Amino acid sequence: MSARNQPMPPSPSRRNFLRVGAAAGGGLLVGFSLAGCKPEKRNETPPEAAVGKAASKAAEEAPGLEHGAFIRIDRTGAVTLIMHKVEMGQGTFTSMPMLLAEELEVDLSKVKLEQAPADNSLYSDPLLGGQVTGGSTSVRAAWEPLRQAGAAARLVLVDAAAQAWNVKAGECTAKNGVVTHAASGRSMHYGELVDAASKLPVPKVIVLKKASDFTLIGKKHARLDSPEKVNGQAKFGIDVRLPNMLVATVAASPVPGGMLQSADETKAMAVKGVRQVLKIDNAVAVVAEHMWAAKQGLAALEPVWSDGQHAAMTTATIVADMKNAAESGKGAAVARNDGDVSKPAPQGGRVIEAVYEMPFLAHATMEPMNCTVDLRADGCDLYVGTQVPTFAQGAAAKLTGLPPEKVRVHNHYLGGGFGRRLEVDFIAQAVAFAKQVKQPVKFVWTREEDVQHDMYRPYYYDRLSATLDDKGKPLSWSHRVTGSSIMARFAPPAVKDGVDPDAVEGAKDMPYAIPNVRVEYVRHEPPVPTAFWRGVGPTHNIFVVESFIDELAAASKQDPLTFRRDLLDKSPRMRAVLNLAAEKASWDKPLQPIPGRRVGRGLSTQFAFGSYMAQVAEVSVGDDGEVRVHRVVCAVDCGQVVNPDTVVAQIESGVIFGLTAALWNEITFDKGRVQQSNFHDYRMMRMNEAPRIEVHIAQSSDAPGGIGEPGTAAAAPALANAVYAATGQRQRKLPIVAAQLKKA
Template sequence: MSTQLQASRRTFLQAGGGLLLGFTLPGFGAEEQKRNEKPPEAAVGQATRNMTQESSGLEPNAFIRIDRAGAVTLIIHKVEMGQGTFTSLPMLLAEELEVDLAQVKLEQAPADNERYGDPLLGGQVTGGSTSIRASWKPLRQAGATARTMLVAAAAQQWQVEPSTCTARNGVITHQASGRTLNYGDVVDAAAKMRAPKDVPLKQPKDFKLIGKPLKRLDSPDKVNGQAVFGIDVRLPNMSVASVAITPVPGGKLQSADDKKALAVKGVRQVIKLDHAIAVLADHMGAAKQGLAAAAPTWNDGPNATLTTQTLVAGLRTASEKQGAVARNDGKAQEAIARAPRKVEAVYEMPYLAHATMEPMNCTVDLRSGLCELWVGTQVPALAQGIAAKLTGLPLDKVRVHNHYLGGGFGRRLEVDFIGLAVEFAKQARGPVKFIYSREEDIQHDMYRPYYLDRISAGLDDKSIPVAWFHRITGSSIMARFAPAAVQDGIDSDAVEGAKDQPYEIPNVRVEYVRHESPVATAFWRGVGATHNIWVVESFIDELAATAKQDPLVYRQQLLKNNPRMLAVLNLAAEKAGWSQPPRSVEGKRVGRGISVQFAFGSYMSQVADVSVSPEGEVQVHRVVCAVDCGQVINPDTVVAQMESGVNFGLSAALWNEITFEKGRVQQNNFTDYRVMRINEAPTIEVHIVKSNDAPGGVGEPGTSAIAPALTNAIFAATGKRLRKLPVAATSLKA
């Protein structure tokens, strides 16, 4: 990625006797740049005392502030939801700025879509495994630029050449004389200088922080309880509200007993909307009791007869129609018809909830001329926007105080719960914290779409695929969330992992059929990749079985011209001991499965060892993960994200589904929306390929690679091919 530094008073400011360096985080990694063929730009501006802005130049979406004490603060729009950005991002800055990591403090940027927007994601968004990919070059370049200016300011004071000075740990040293100055001593002088262009960056061999397994900076406060999540917020005279929403999409509130609710000790107020009710009280216990006493009833409306069966029937019918063409190499359908052998299948993946550990919540203080929100969100500017729209206030009168997120997974890319809180707050007396119960959280999620895929392949006389056809049918998240991303009927997210499947096949056609239903859908820790990788990798295993070939050998043949993918495949197989049978488990059938994927700029292969009891219970004993995510910033973060993704993905693949009956979601808690327990979690081994390529993403890939490794292992153990998830929905009894 080529990043240019440009002087502009707009982006490099002197503020309060210090240095404020502004720069853009374009969000483009090498793969994105290659596809778009437009190199991004980052701007670093020129100092000014009066902080006036010019009409030209790029708006910065990140800032470095260095004060006269030498304290370094990074102000950035990315959020921390457990993925490690609050450690890895300051590592990038500290590396080139030549300060200790402990010297860099992170300050959450306010909501401001224009100033803090990520051009790749189209706004002030944390998602898509882009935080490191977006920041890798600009953050380092900004740090190097600031360091160069500080050194130049010190050299000017000493009247020596800058090349005779060095910087380390925030101290500038003149080598010949041994004189030293702290960064804080020269920030005022540096702020008067023109920002240099094209400051060279360190070579990997010179890295002191990047690539090292450093401890997470946010962990101590999370362990000792000092970290503040959205659900922890407390304000003077604040009410706590328990919420109930119509259980059927499109339904309305029919009745509720206000008197009985208000009779509960501690209840302050009952607020009704056309589709929801909130009971406000001194504390959560009273609010929940008050809501139960109100006993709301509902008019189910037009979707009262909605069932999973009717939803799937609609998808199945839609899947029989030709879709928009996402990829069309050669003449796939004609080649399949002519091939000596044809293999075809239909795959289904269910609706999935996010089930974040911290349920949806938002605290609102709406008073004359001002609305303040305290929340954990991946999209602070969208939160600000929905509040402004609902209150009629200008954006600058809506303040968003963003906090740690107790799980995001894409759920907190949505602002439905924030909008509901603001609607209630318009009738509330004083500030209110609105909290979904676990039941409301699961039953009023915005779900990962239900997908139905038709896939077929034509094999030659050696059982090698000569043609591949894949039709994906499901709702379009992008059409709602980012309409401009839907081009020629193609939702780019819905086809990820299918359009760019990694195998060398001469004729490939991938289609997408958009089919909507009353069920609200949203991003889910990988979304398109989490479904397409499962379909592609399961079907490749089917082809290998048809060919009576080892699944590893079969993939190796088709990946011989894809060296990075082949390398992770071979590494995972080697570390898993593929050539040896899986360890036997008394009284159970055992199997081993493998998968590969390219998603979010990273290459990955996973191998799963499983056992299946005579009663059909599946246990995953071991998962080996090989990942090439380019240059690694903090290997501990990579390992943690792979472990997290594997366990998250296994929960979904083994047990999770959202089903509907009489318009209602049937699952309501962890009792029937099961999350993997500690004693059920497998041993996970992560092997990272050393690379100096541009970083790829790691927040989501681990989730999407595990499902096919799991189901392929189940096939190896039982001979039963799973084409529908979750696993628990299929009988695997011996």
């Protein structure tokens, strides 16, 4: 999910930002606001978020602590961070402790994590406005608050030691969880100091480390969650086991808006192990002693559906409606309007026009949707992996009539999110079914149910035109985006003057210096549920912008790299990563020929999620049209890097994710139904098909940018432009169709 770049209000004072106190049973408790605090001697203004009164057990144990996140240091010196973000493979369970440990001066192995409960007042992300993990915001939002909290805890511990020894705090140092007074040779570990430290005030001045003094940040570190994922100890939502628990699998109406008409319970109940058949308006579930029995019972159930008004819906009808909306421009909202794009082309110039389309896409997370519900008269417990615990809590409270505090969300590792687990449809469905059961039930979607009842990345239909002068330089650029508005549903206040900021991200703020630019947005809602998908708006806009820029370069008979460079004078960081990627990819040297195949190289640039990136893709195309990606070179400036290994891993996974979608993925409809069902027809890139990926990180001391999604957004246009270089055929519609690339 994407976070907007908005002017930031003044940061809260340190007095309101940090508090220290005693933890229950002894020890030090540090409460701090995730809104951050302006550090001393630095010219940065962190974002602000609402900070409410504490409602958690931790806050009750430490009166006066009224702030969102908590750090506990016990008498053994063990450090516990209440983790406000979830781990879905992106590395937050390593990067967040690194931020804390850097300033606290403890070994990273000493930092343990507890998943935060659902509570917006305590754990709201200032960039997202809620307890949400998404938008490549985790490090960006926690960069200062966690370091400030770690530094504050270290300083009060040093003060406690100095008072105990009757020396000046400035004569003491802290390292590896130990405070030392070098002059006298005395030392005490943090655990010996926590009780005294809990009675001291937060220092008035907190100076954070300079980048040159970092011992953890910027250094490679193995993922802290890897061992338990490798040895099988890690618990995902689908791994939950509760006493007296049953298992259910579900089937929902195959057509959006359809309803359950009937189901043969007799056949289902005849399956050994089946306990109950549950029905709600648009879905049915079979509850059994284990998953196999539930699946067999569902197969025997043979539900009959009333398809409703969308029974005749096809991909063709959806696209035809979008085309009409795009061409008419009715209701178009202006996202950007610089200069005058209506000026005619000068003598010797020309106008280039194009239409780009991108398909519906499923998330296809490795762990399909699941939720275990233990619903009782006095409360409800949800065991799930979700990116939005408070949304889950709210949905369950609404359905059950319970107050939110009676709904407890037990969050687990997520077996992939990609934006899918920003939605709570599967959780609400599970709770609706659970109201008919008297014991805990784990509801698990099959892969087929998961693919065919996803909330999809929107279909986009884009119209573009540009005017070139007689030398091929762009004078104007017009871009009309047509698609559904996720933000209008997910966060309505974000939509201003009819513009969905996510739908135009990467188009409105493209980096190229063109004097006349107009970007419009036409909201068009198909009868298909849409949601955020890894990279969201930029995954479509970067493809469109970078593909069309390549078209303009070809029309002006210029090298794509040179053409871009000439338009990036006002974006030095972008130009720098473009040059770095081109250098590492040996852009100025021809590709080695491959017998029987056409070879090509393409590039893309992007600014999204606070990071600058350029990618170069090398491909070959066979006579049968099959595309192989051999190499991808990526250069990234994501500001200060916390863990380089995480940056590389996220870009590698993002590139694979983006290439997979561009080469093969699309969700299509016929008779109202999704045509794809599993990995045989919604395929993933296989290991033998994966390219060599090289990641080059530009050194920077700027504030961190996001890294979870940029790799995905930049991959498709680099690939498409490489295919054009190899075949001379533009790829204006994804996925790439091999049959259209066959050699005549």
